[in-house]
Amino acid sequence: xxxxxxxxxxxxxxxxxxxxxxxxxxxxxxxxxxxxxxxxxxxxxxxxxxxxxxxxxxxxxxxxxxxxxxxxxxxxxxxxxxxxxxxxxxxxxxxxxxxxxxxxxxxx
DNA sequence: GAAATGACCACGA
DNA sequence: GTCGTGGCCATTT
Numbered sequence: 077x078x079x080x081x082x083x084x085x086x087x088x089x090x091x092x093x094x095x096x097x098x099x100x101x102x103x104x105x106x107x108x109x110x111x112x113x114x115x116x117x118x119x120x121x122x123x124x125x126x127x128x129x130x131x132x133x134x135x136x137x138x139x140x141x142x143x144x145x146x147x148x149x150x151x152x153x154x155x156x157x158x159x160x161x162x163x164x165x166x167x168x169x170x171x172x173x174x175x176x177x178x179x180x181x182x183x184x
Numbered sequence: 185g186a187a188a189t190g191a192c193c194a195c196g197a
Numbered sequence: 198g199t200c201g202t203g204g205c206c207a208t209t210t
Contacts, residue, residue, distance in 0.1 A: 097192090097193090098191075098192055098193075099192075099193055099194090102192085102193085108193095109193070109194080110192090110193095111192040111193050111194095112190060112191095112192050112193080113190090113192090114191085114192075115190060115191045115192055116189080116190050116191080116192095117191095118191055119189095119190060119191055120190095129191085132191080133191090134191075134192065134193085135192075135193065135194095139191085140191040140192080141191060142190085142191050
């Protein structure tokens with residue numbers, strides 16, 4: 077158990093068709109200002125995990141990616157499109173529409 | 185134990 | 198609203 081696991085819990089709670097920013101997840105994980113830790117967690121997460129990492133994006137409403145990722149950027153976008161999310165020419169999405177509104181339940 | 189890494193955010197312009 | 202810089206902190210090696 078560690079800060080890491082908390083992040084997974086949050087990401088798992090992201091409903092389908094919605095997306096959350098790192099800052100949002102970090103805040104929910106009680107890690108306000110430590111968004112980098114969230115990024116690190118998703119960086120270590122595997123696609124085979126139960127974590128919908130593709131629903132986590134940066135504050136700009138865009139998909140972030142790692143330089144050493146297996147072209148996951150393309151995959152992630154496809155997954156989000158399957159969720160019903162559409163991207164504009166800039167490859168961004170409408171956060172006003174798709175941004176997940178987290179619940180206030182800190183714990184189960 | 186210390187240095188390096190990391191998918192970022194807040195802030196100022 | 199975007200872009201550039203600083204800094205936060207945990208995880209990894």
